[in-house]
Amino acid sequence: MLELTLISTLNGVLFGMLLFLMASGLTLIFSMMGVLNFAHASFYMLGAFFGFQISRYIGFWPALVVAPLMVGVIGALVERYGLRNVHRHGHVAELLFTFGLAFVIEEVVQMIWGKAPVDYRVPSLLDFTAFTVLSTNYPAYKLFMLLISMGIFMVLLAVLTRTRIGLIIKASLSHPNMVAMLGHNVPRVFMLVFGLGCALAAVAGVIAGPALVTQSNMAGLLGPILFVIVVVGGLGSLPGAFVASLLIGLMQTFAVSVNASLADLVGALGLTLDARSPFGELANVTVAQIAPVIPYLLLVLILMLRPTGLFGTRET
Amino acid sequence: MTEVAATRAATPAWSWLAALRRHGLWLVAALLLSGLPLVFRSGTALTMMSLMGIMIIFSLSYNILLGQTGLLSFGHAVYYGLGAFFVVHAMNAIIRAKLPIPLPVMPLIGGTAGLAFAVIFGSVSTRRGGTAFAMITLGLAELVASSSLILRGFFGGEEGITTNRTRLFRLFDWNFGPQVQIYYLIAAWCLISMIAMYALTRTPFGRMCNAVRENPERIEFIGCSRTMVRFIAFCLAGFFAGIAGGLAAVNFEIVNASYLGLQQSGIVLFAAYIGGIGHFIGPVLGAILVTYLQIMLSDVTVIWQLYFGLMFIVVVMFAPGGLAGLLMMHVPLVRARVLHLLMVPYALLLAAASIAGVGAIVIVELTYRLTVKATEGTVIRLFGISLDTESAWPWLLAAALAAGGGFLTHAAWPLAARALSDATAHAGERS
Numbered sequence: 245m246l247e248l249t250l251i252s253t254l255n256g257v258l259f260g261m262l263l264f265l266m267a268s269g270l271t272l273i274f275s276m277m278g279v280l281n282f283a284h285a286s287f288y289m290l291g292a293f294f295g296f297q298i299s300r301y302i303g304f305w306p307a308l309v310v311a312p313l314m315v316g317v318i319g320a321l322v323e324r325y326g327l328r329n330v331h332r333h334g335h336v337a338e339l340l341f342t343f344g345l346a347f348v349i350e351e352v353v354q355m356i357w358g359k360a361p362v363d364y365r366v367p368s369l370l371d372f373t374a375f376t377v378l379s380t381n382y383p384a385y386k387l388f389m390l391l392i393s394m395g396i397f398m399v400l401l402a403v404l405t406r407t408r409i410g411l412i413i414k415a416s417l418s419h420p421n422m423v424a425m426l427g428h429n430v431p432r433v434f435m436l437v438f439g440l441g442c443a444l445a446a447v448a449g450v451i452a453g454p455a456l457v458t459q460s461n462m463a464g465l466l467g468p469i470l471f472v473i474v475v476v477g478g479l480g481s482l483p484g485a486f487v488a489s490l491l492i493g494l495m496q497t498f499a500v501s502v503n504a505s506l507a508d509l510v511g512a513l514g515l516t517l518d519a520r521s522p523f524g525e526l527a528n529v530t531v532a533q534i535a536p537v538i539p540y541l542l543l544v545l546i547l548m549l550r551p552t553g554l555f556g557t558r559e560t
Numbered sequence: 561m562t563e564v565a566a567t568r569a570a571t572p573a574w575s576w577l578a579a580l581r582r583h584g585l586w587l588v589a590a591l592l593l594s595g596l597p598l599v600f601r602s603g604t605a606l607t608m609m610s611l612m613g614i615m616i617i618f619s620l621s622y623n624i625l626l627g628q629t630g631l632l633s634f635g636h637a638v639y640y641g642l643g644a645f646f647v648v649h650a651m652n653a654i655i656r657a658k659l660p661i662p663l664p665v666m667p668l669i670g671g672t673a674g675l676a677f678a679v680i681f682g683s684v685s686t687r688r689g690g691t692a693f694a695m696i697t698l699g700l701a702e703l704v705a706s707s708s709l710i711l712r713g714f715f716g717g718e719e720g721i722t723t724n725r726t727r728l729f730r731l732f733d734w735n736f737g738p739q740v741q742i743y744y745l746i747a748a749w750c751l752i753s754m755i756a757m758y759a760l761t762r763t764p765f766g767r768m769c770n771a772v773r774e775n776p777e778r779i780e781f782i783g784c785s786r787t788m789v790r791f792i793a794f795c796l797a798g799f800f801a802g803i804a805g806g807l808a809a810v811n812f813e814i815v816n817a818s819y820l821g822l823q824q825s826g827i828v829l830f831a832a833y834i835g836g837i838g839h840f841i842g843p844v845l846g847a848i849l850v851t852y853l854q855i856m857l858s859d860v861t862v863i864w865q866l867y868f869g870l871m872f873i874v875v876v877m878f879a880p881g882g883l884a885g886l887l888m889m890h891v892p893l894v895r896a897r898v899l900h901l902l903m904v905p906y907a908l909l910l911a912a913a914s915i916a917g918v919g920a921i922v923i924v925e926l927t928y929r930l931t932v933k934a935t936e937g938t939v940i941r942l943f944g945i946s947l948d949t950e951s952a953w954p955w956l957l958a959a960a961l962a963a964g965g966g967f968l969t970h971a972a973w974p975l976a977a978r979a980l981s982d983a984t985a986h987a988g989e990r991s
Contacts, residue, residue, distance in 0.1 A: 274691075278691075280691050280694070280695065326873075326877070329877060330876060330877055333876075333880040335690065335691065336626075336630070336632050337876055337880050339632060339691065339694060340632070340829075340833060340872075340876050341873065341876045341877065343634075343826070343829070344869050344872040344873040344876055345873065347826065347865070347868075347869035347872070348866060348869040348870055348873065351863060351865050351866035351869055352866065354863075355863055355866065355924070355927060355928050355931065356927065356931050357931070358931070464822070468698055468699060468702045468822075471695045471698055471699065472695075472699050474695070475692060475695045475696065475699070479691065479692060529710055529711070533710055534710065536706045537703055537706045537707060537710070539699075540699045540700065540702050540703035540706070541703065543696065543699040543700075543703075544684055544699070544700070544703070547684055547685075547687070547688075547696060548684060551687050551688055
C-alpha cells in the first residue's frame, strides 16, 4: 500500500507537471488574446513527432532543443498570418480557426507518419532504473521528465515575476493600449507569447513522446483534458491552472490503481447486484475503468459549485 | 411590415394570395422534396438525399445555438447520438412486445431523449456563455463519449446496437424496407422540422435569443434572464438534434458510439458554418454540400478529411458569412442588374485560386503516397496524368503551381473586392 501510494504520487505529480507545461502556455495565450487555442494539444503532438524524427537523425538531445524551436516558429507564423487576420471577425471565429487548425494538423500528421504509433524510444543515456521502492523499479527517464518540467516551471515563474520581459508581458495582458503608448510593439509581444506557448507544449511533447505513445490521436486524447484544466482552474488564472493540473494528474493516476466498484461496496454490506440489470452494469464499473472520465466529472462538479472555476474571477 | 398592414386591409381573396406569397416557399420545398426521387432514381442518390435530409435537421438544430443564440457548442452530437440510441432500443423493445406503434413516430422518441439530456446537461453548461460554454460542452461531450465505451450494455461497445425497421407495426401497408420509403419519411420530418425551426426564429423567444447573442448584459437590464434564454434554446436544439439522430437510427438500423463522438460534433459545426450561420438557409446549404462532399470526396481520395478541414479554415478566414453570406451579398446586385460587372474579376480570382488549389492537391497526394502508401508503388494518377513520386519534376511543377497560383490569387483578390464594392455602390444608386 505504501509502495503504491508513493509510486502513484510520483507519477501523478509527473503527469500533473506535464499537463501544466501545456496548460501554462494555453492560459497565457488566453489571458492575453482572449482566445482559447484549440490547437494547443496539436502543437504538443507536433513536438512529439518532430522530436521523434529529429532524434533519428541527430539524436535526442539536439532534438530536445530544435523541435520546440521549430514548433515555436510554426506557432508564431500561425498567429501572424492566421489568427491576426481572423481577429476582426470576433472570438468565435478565432476559436473556430484554431479548431479547424487542430483538425488539419491531425490529418497532416496522419498523412506523414500514418495512424500507427511510431517507435520513439527513451535515449540510451537515461535507459536505466533510478531507484527501487520495495519491489517497484522507477525509471530514470521519468525522473528526468519531472526535473525538466519542474525546471521550466521555475524559469517561467522567474521570467514572469522577476524580469522586465515578464513585466511587459503582464502589462500587455491587462493594459495593452498603455503598453503600446510606451513604445512597445504589442502585436509582436502577442506573436512571441503565442510562439512561446506553442514551444512549451512542444517541449512537453518531446519529453512525453518516449514515455507515452507517440501516435496521431495523442492530441485528441489530451486536448479535452487541457481545456478541463483551464476551466476548472479558472479561465486565465496561472495559479489555478497549476493547482488543477496537479489535481487532475494525481486523481487520474490514483484512480487507475483502484480496482473497486460500487458493487464491491454493496457486496461488502452483504448484498448482491445482478450484473445484467441496467443499474448492475453501472455498479460493476470499477474506479480504474472510469479514470478517463474523472476530469470531466470534476469539471461538472466544479461548475455546479463554483461557475468561475477555482481561481477564476472573470465571467467570459 | 408594410406587407402585414396591406394584408389586413385587403379583401379575403387578397389575403389568401398574400398568405401564398409568404408561405409559398414551403409549398415549393414540399413539391421539391416529393419530386426529387422521381428525378434521381438510383440507389446512391436516394441514400445520399436521405443523409442530406438528416443532416439538414441536425445542422439547423445546431444553428439554434450558434447562429441564433451565439453559443458555440463542441458537443452537439451528444443529443443526436443519444436520440439515436434511445430510438434503437425503443424499436427493439416495441418489436419484442409487439406494440402497435408505427415507425414514422420513432423520431419523436429520439427528440424526447435529446430534450431530456439537453435539460440535464444544459442546466450545468448554460450558466456561462462564450468560451467557457464551448469548453464545458466539450467536456460533457467527452464525458458521454467515454461513458459510451464503458457502459457496453446500453451502447453496445465497438459494434453498436442493431435493429430491424421492417418488423414494426405497419401503417398503410408501408413496411419501410425500400430506401425510397425511408426517403419520404425523412423528407416529411425534414420539412416539418424546418418549418418549426423557421417559425421559432420569428417568435418573440427567437428574438430574445438574438438579443442574448448580441448583448447579454442588456438582456439582464430589461428583466430577462440570459441563462434562462440560453437554457431554453439549448433544450430546443437538443430536441431537434434528437429527431435527426432518431431518423439516422431508422435509416442505418445500426447505432454505435461514433454517433456521439467529437468527430460528429465537428462535422455539424463544419456544415453549419460553411453554409453560413447568419441566415436560416445557410445550414441547409452547408448540410447538402458537406454530405455531398463526405460521400463524393471519400470515393476519390483517402485523405478527404484534410481537404475538408482546409476548406473550413478558408471559410473562417475569408468568408465568415459562409456560402449563404456570399450569396446574399449578391442579391441586391442581381436585382439592380449589375452582376455582369463582376464576371471578369471573379473569373480571374477563380482561375488563380484553382491553379493554387491544383498545385496544393498534387503536393498533398504525392506526400501521402510517398509516406503512408509507399507499398502501392511510386506512380499515382491525378487529373488523368501519371506522376512518379520518385522523380523531381512533379514536385517542382506542383510547387510552382501552388506558389504561382497563390501569388496570382493575392493579386486578384483586391481587384474582385474593389469590383464588388463598386457594384454595390452602383446598385445602391439605382434603387
